[in-house]
Amino acid sequence: MKVILGSGAYHMAEEIKNKAEKFGKTVVEVEIKTFPDGEKYVRVLGDGEEALVIQSTFNPQNEHLIELLLLGDALKEKGFKHLKAVVPYLAYSRQDRVTKKGEPISVRAIMKMIGLYYDELYVFDLHNPKTLEFFPGKAVNLSPAKAIAKYFEDNLDNGLVLAPDKGALERAKAVADILGLDFSYFEKKRISPTEVQMTPVDVDVKGKNVLIVDDIISTGGTMIKAANILRNMGADKIFVVATHGVFAEGAIERVSAAVDELAVINTIPTPVSKISIVEDILGL
């Protein structure tokens, strides 16, 4: 199996190159550049039958998406028969339903586009896993729970895993189960038009090391609020982790200041993308 790196995987390139052989894979060189008029140019410098194309589609997401499309065309043109797309962070995944009449289901359009050339699609911790149905081929939602558990295992003696809301409970449970820890979630209750009360349900956090697990951190507001509540309730260390660090400006600093450690998976390159899913990818 040949491994192809799009520019949305350059931040994992070194690790992938170092570990590919161990997983029986060969990294194929690819030339990627942007013409002066803004058009993307790609060229695949290797041959094969099956390719694993790794391309995360963070900002500039539209460029990364078109690049993924062009790589698919180049590989098929070169004679590759079976293409797997690994898109650790899938752009437009949060635009998964029509909330106001006239909107698209953007993630559907993106999945169809990837399906033009790719036979299989692998994503991590998709915002709405049901949207995988829009992909015409085989589509798999991978969990980063193992990577998260491994990263935090030494810090969670006397630990507890919490989800910031009930909808994220399964994600917290997956990490807790690996580490043999208790888990729960924050119940959110609107107490005024501008204020939401958050309470951890059925757990005593006093003296505990708590890991809060979410899929995406953007402004970080929920995480900071949750951390402050835990602190007031007597929690010991507070760790925050998310799969995708789609940080708004200043969010990393604000969350970091409120907790003992902030870490995200490297689906998006950020200064706190300390947890790698490269081995999960190379295992595909």
Added chain:
Amino acid sequence: MKVILGSGAYHMAEEIKNKAEKFGKTVVEVEIKTFPDGEKYVRVLGDGEEALVIQSTFNPQNEHLIELLLLGDALKEKGFKHLKAVVPYLAYSRQDRVTKKGEPISVRAIMKMIGLYYDELYVFDLHNPKTLEFFPGKAVNLSPAKAIAKYFEDNLDNGLVLAPDKGALERAKAVADILGLDFSYFEKKRISPTEVQMTPVDVDVKGKNVLIVDDIISTGGTMIKAANILRNMGADKIFVVATHGVFAEGAIERVSAAVDELAVINTIPTPVSKISIVEDILGL
């Protein structure tokens, strides 16, 4: 028929809104914005059966392309049955063949992508018209010859239309035929590794007003060279026109300085996009 404007058609919006009714069409309002994380948002504020979506895909072309895709999804979701895409300038149209092994045929990938939602595709003066075959539905290459002829007709008494090379001859002929003028082309002959000689074939340019017609102007080098040769041969006025002004930095100024007038079609908004194809579009 409903008309939908993408952000790649905003530079024609006023003219389209003013003339739509004359062509029996209604412009539907569309909300288009960019989220803070870089993702595009579109929303169609109207209903109908058939839509003409106008979206030129100049730089930032990847954004314009994804936006066209999302508009297609929104329109189908809204119940539109038949979608026509008008893409006056089609990005990636020059990447129409594999020149080095491992390259994609990028224009093929783009046509397939547009074909996911659109039943018909209309482009202007496509670099390689054969590539229309890659579009799964009906695909039409429109000529801007009428618009060009109309714009220059008052300046071409005692005129002549020239193509900068033999490959562009049909384009020059189309304009010349409308105006009832002679036409020819420049023969290019390499006289040293760095120098190409250009000679107008079988025409006397002395005292003539000459219009040079091409599909794309980028650096403008060829046009400047052609203009200087004509000037030395005693031509009177020299006009340069192209369909797509994909100008490199400073090209507009350099070409303008070398000729009596430079004008391009408004497939791409530039300071010299003086010739409009809005009526051609509304006639579809």
